[in-house]
Amino acid sequence: MWALRRAAAPIRSRGYRVRAPQAFSAKSEFFGDNLQNDLGNHANAHFQAVQTISGMGFSHIPTFREKNYVGQRTLSSQTGTKSSDEEDADDGFSELEDTADVVEKNGSEEKPEELISGSEFSDGEPEADMLETTKSGLSDAEVDLPVDKDSQKKVSSLFSIIASTPRYGVSKAIEQWVAEGNSLGRSEIFITILNLRKRKMFQKALQLVEWVEANKQLEQTERDYASHLDLIAKVHGIYRAEKYLENIPKSFRGEVIYRTLLANCSATTNLTKAEEVFNKMKDLGFPLTAFSCNQLLILYKRLDKKKIADVLLMMEKENVKPTQLTYKLLIDTKGRANDIDGMEQVVETMKAEGMEPDLQTQSIIAKYYSFGGFREKAEKVLQEMEGDNLKENRGACIHLLNLYATLGSVNDVERVWRVCAVSPRQNECLAGVGAWGKLGKIDKAEAVFEKMQKSFRPSARHYTTLLRVYASNNLLSKGKELVKKMSDSGIQIGPYTWDALVKLYVEAGEVEKADSILQKASEKNINVKPLYSSYMLVLCQYAKRGDIHKAEKIFHSLRQAGYVGRMQQYQTLLQTYVNAKTPAYGFIERMKADNIHPNKIVTNMLAQIDAFKKDSVLDLLD
Numbered sequence: 001m002w003a004l005r006r007a008a009a010p011i012r013s014r015g016y017r018v019r020a021p022q023a024f025s026a027k028s029e030f031f032g033d034n035l036q037n038d039l040g041n042h043a044n045a046h047f048q049a050v051q052t053i054s055g056m057g058f059s060h061i062p063t064f065r066e067k068n069y070v071g072q073r074t075l076s077s078q079t080g081t082k083s084s085d086e087e088d089a090d091d092g093f094s095e096l097e098d099t100a101d102v103v104e105k106n107g108s109e110e111k112p113e114e115l116i117s118g119s120e121f122s123d124g125e126p127e128a129d130m131l132e133t134t135k136s137g138l139s140d141a142e143v144d145l146p147v148d149k150d151s152q153k154k155v156s157s158l159f160s161i162i163a164s165t166p167r168y169g170v171s172k173a174i175e176q177w178v179a180e181g182n183s184l185g186r187s188e189i190f191i192t193i194l195n196l197r198k199r200k201m202f203q204k205a206l207q208l209v210e211w212v213e214a215n216k217q218l219e220q221t222e223r224d225y226a227s228h229l230d231l232i233a234k235v236h237g238i239y240r241a242e243k244y245l246e247n248i249p250k251s252f253r254g255e256v257i258y259r260t261l262l263a264n265c266s267a268t269t270n271l272t273k274a275e276e277v278f279n280k281m282k283d284l285g286f287p288l289t290a291f292s293c294n295q296l297l298i299l300y301k302r303l304d305k306k307k308i309a310d311v312l313l314m315m316e317k318e319n320v321k322p323t324q325l326t327y328k329l330l331i332d333t334k335g336r337a338n339d340i341d342g343m344e345q346v347v348e349t350m351k352a353e354g355m356e357p358d359l360q361t362q363s364i365i366a367k368y369y370s371f372g373g374f375r376e377k378a379e380k381v382l383q384e385m386e387g388d389n390l391k392e393n394r395g396a397c398i399h400l401l402n403l404y405a406t407l408g409s410v411n412d413v414e415r416v417w418r419v420c421a422v423s424p425r426q427n428e429c430l431a432g433v434g435a436w437g438k439l440g441k442i443d444k445a446e447a448v449f450e451k452m453q454k455s456f457r458p459s460a461r462h463y464t465t466l467l468r469v470y471a472s473n474n475l476l477s478k479g480k481e482l483v484k485k486m487s488d489s490g491i492q493i494g495p496y497t498w499d500a501l502v503k504l505y506v507e508a509g510e511v512e513k514a515d516s517i518l519q520k521a522s523e524k525n526i527n528v529k530p531l532y533s534s535y536m537l538v539l540c541q542y543a544k545r546g547d548i549h550k551a552e553k554i555f556h557s558l559r560q561a562g563y564v565g566r567m568q569q570y571q572t573l574l575q576t577y578v579n580a581k582t583p584a585y586g587f588i589e590r591m592k593a594d595n596i597h598p599n600k601i602v603t604n605m606l607a608q609i610d611a612f613k614k615d616s617v618l619d620l621l622d
Helices: 002-007 029-044 096-097 102-106 129-133 149-164 167-179 186-198 201-216 222-237 238-247 255-267 271-285 290-303 304-319 324-336 339-352 358-371 377-384 391-406 409-423 426-438 442-456 462-473 476-486 494-509 511-524 531-545 548-560 569-581 589-594 600-621
Strands: none
Touching: 002 358, 149 167, 149 186, 149 201, 167 201, 186 201, 201 222, 201 409, 222 238, 222 255, 238 255, 255 271, 255 290, 271 290, 290 304, 290 324, 290 358, 324 339, 339 358, 339 476, 358 377, 358 391, 377 391, 391 409, 391 426, 409 426, 426 462, 442 462, 442 569, 462 476, 462 494, 476 494, 494 511, 494 531, 511 531, 531 548, 531 569, 548 569, 569 589, 589 600
């Protein structure tokens, strides 16, 4: 653990630049000069675990109760308004209105795209943020339950019935299935829930669990309650899950219950609630485990990197061994901070602890080597990923396609795709579309898309991947045509499709249209919100223009969507005032209200704004 904290110590910034995060992929001048530099400098400052434990200095006081936090116990295991410029915003995009509410018309809660992890829509790039989820969306409460093959065959019919039944008829369908003489035991219930979770049918899975509990089909265990709580959190949110927890008998409110709630707080980026749950677990005397620490690391990596070293120190003091996920998160954080030496030290520490990087970790490493300009190192990692026989190592192909495309290696992408093209899998097709698009080979990307459409049932995910290619290559007319096809096919769309559409119009310079799409999406889908990156794409453009009115409107929309307390959005909004050469009165107070403290970049911006105030006074005197 000491070696891990040492590897996480800050180093001098390097001379190369890392690629901007996806949320800022719009070509923003101020982002290149300010926000990106801050990403590296700020993130390096987060690892203040330097020479000794007592040498850990932090200017930020964690919001969790630090004095009681380190050295005590906690948790275990794993769970899984229009402006005048917007009057013509409807032109050419009526399709959104037709497709945005398809989910409601179908009367089904299965929203495949909306519930897919972000990594599946990032052109094949590995994203450590999503590693905390368990296989098939299954909660930890259900992972280890035994299942026999005979019961699995029986339950397949129940699953088929529930999956094809509208939401309002699920309870009657279950009752009829039982009335036909079928046995509804623990194993059958588990298998059905497993299959529903695999297909992201969380609401139907919840209805089954509620029916079982209401009809007292089983003697409830802590894991049964935890599974129920997990589904409530996924369908109705953390608040409802907490209310349910209060009704669980005290004798069953154990570690599994709270770690399930903690995982959902992490998954929904609810930092305040996650820290509250973490402290509650500590107060209840649960043992500190790598799982609970990883949930905090996931959140701090996204929202407050200064606290990462606090968690590492706590793990060291409590003798909690890092897991594969711990190392992946740290490797990803160091890579994003442009700290390649630090990333390599974490990898060395990981190997010294007897853990070899898996494909996803290798992919993360290769990605940051590539972004940092270390082509030879990146290629070496890619060769290790390929192994001696790529045909026998097909799992690496989806990573290799994207990474070779990032390196600009057309021949290697062609070589890897030939291995896949004989009998392509869906994920390989998606990676192929993204890879050819990244290389600017639009005709080849479209050919893979057509092949995929013929081989697999068309989905929003297919269209969204190609739509991102069109957006990245500034092909607005092709993007519009694809959206029309999508609408005509009755394909359900969600946040990732909206994000691709926003990027399409932003790249084409039609920022108001992108803004309009965001507003329509949020108004028509009250239960599903656009991605944070979608808002930030538009906010960056308004900031670059110095359009305070529109930037403030997007900032307000971010808050309404629940994206609160992030430095990026405040920093970008402040840049709007700087570019407009206008004072931002009360800005620090606004930040403090969200428990955010100005960093170095914000402080410099505020100093510029103070100069504007002085100029305005001098103008009055003149």
